[in-house]
Amino acid sequence: MPTAIAVTSADLVLPPPDGQTPNAAVLRPAGKEHTLEHTLAELQTLLDQHGYVVVLYPASLPDRTVHRLHTARALLESDRIALLRLDLPPLGLATLALQLRQLALCDFSPGVLASAARLLSHYIYAGALLGSVAKLDRVPVGLGSHAKSWVPGSQFAVLATPAPQLVKVSGGNAAVQGPALLQGPGFGTQLLIARSQLSSDWVTAQLAPAWRVQGVAEAPLPAESARWWATGKLVEFAAAIPDITMLYQLVSSVQREDCHWCGLELIGGRCGFCAAPLLPRDQRTRTHAVGRRELAEGGTRVLTPGPAQARRAIGP
Structure with missing residues (x-):
């Protein structure tokens, strides 16, 4: 299954242009009728079904809901959930979510797909x-x-x-x-x-x-x-940009790097999943294996299994 794209409101889900584009998951806002346990269950279900989840939410989202998302990610101890705060207006965010839903069917890795959100936002x-x-x-x-x-x-x-x-x-x-x-x-x-x-x-x-x-x-x-x-x-x-071919070429044209913290691929200057910045070029020889060993030697190590990968340390 492709990487899940999630939003924080049903009205941020635009109708797909074709029958192949996957729908977006909707995470309900925090409230009396929607507890932390509900959020945990929603995210766990998406992880079980898709392996990775990219959550897009607007900068205007109430702090209570933002804290709920980050708390749920921490309790699940998963580095397979990307929480991306974007300064796009709501309709622009819905447009970006649709673009990522289309790109989720392509051969991009979850790390590239998550970091592509910031790249594509500059073209909206x-x-x-x-x-x-x-x-x-x-x-x-x-x-x-x-x-x-x-x-x-x-x-x-x-x-x-x-x-x-x-x-x-x-x-x-x-x-x-x-x-x-x-x-x-x-x-x-x-x-x-x-x-x-x-x-x-x-x-x-x-x-x-x-x-x-x-x-x-x-x-x-x-x-x-x-x-x-x-x-x-x-x-x-x-x-x-409405053309999936142009979107694919735009994302593919950017050089890919490996995140020094979680090991996922990324484009741009920051990992979409663990938020670790891209190291300066002269320091990129420090591999993820080295970072994992240093973390194990220097302090607490929290690990989570990926669907088809080795266990990795969670990012900051």
């Missing part, structure tokens, strides 16, 4: 059209924009990733043309839109043509979006 243009930026704190907002938020009918186009941008697109006499200023991707993308209490066709009528997207699709607005954007009046959007 996620933002929103907002009726107010007065309470927005996830993207830099100047005093002028805060003041203009109080003008009736004001709307702001905000891009959160890969680089923050904010432009005023309507309201008052000083409205500017957003598409000319909101810089988009220089590669082919598909645009996903989720609507809420804001009545506007700006995203489809102006932004989509300016970005030359290959197609536009709509999805329900994630429940976390209103908290992430600090307003319920929004139209959230995310532009991303």
Whole structure:
């Protein structure tokens, strides 16, 4: 079975583009009806069925649920669970989860798949059209924009990733043309839109043509979006690479290394499972076997068996 991709809300699971893409597992948030024992059972079931689990969760997730996930991972004593906190807005996170679900069917190892999440997040243009930026704190907002938020009918186009941008697109006499200023991707993308209490066709009528997207699709607005954007009046959007072949080539083009701590493959600067940073090039001769022996000689050693591999020490 492919590596399991898990999210923390059912509305972060986008419908697959074909009949082969696996579904995402949904880990329920911490609460009176969902105890630590339930979380442990969910993760253990996924480990038994898939061997490895990659959990994606937004930076806005309540601390209680985040602590529950990390506690469960520690109690299971498993280095086969990757907990990845991402600064993507909810719709962008759902898009990334779909991309990883598609890539899970390819020949990538679990370590490469987990570390590919950070790589692919840089190619997702996620933002929103907002009726107010007065309470927005996830993207830099100047005093002028805060003041203009109080003008009736004001709307702001905000891009959160890969680089923050904010432009005023309507309201008052000083409205500017957003598409000319909101810089988009220089590669082919598909645009996903989720609507809420804001009545506007700006995203489809102006932004989509300016970005030359290959197609536009709509999805329900994630429940976390209103908290992430600090307003319920929004139209959230995310532009991303839809072609699985291009995604595969993008991930395959990055050099792979072995994590010096847990031994899994990784791309980029940090292991997705144990969070250990990639060692400087002149220190990469230190093998995992050496690190495991040093750990055994120097302190407590916690081990967990993998589905088809030697036992490995858990990372920091």
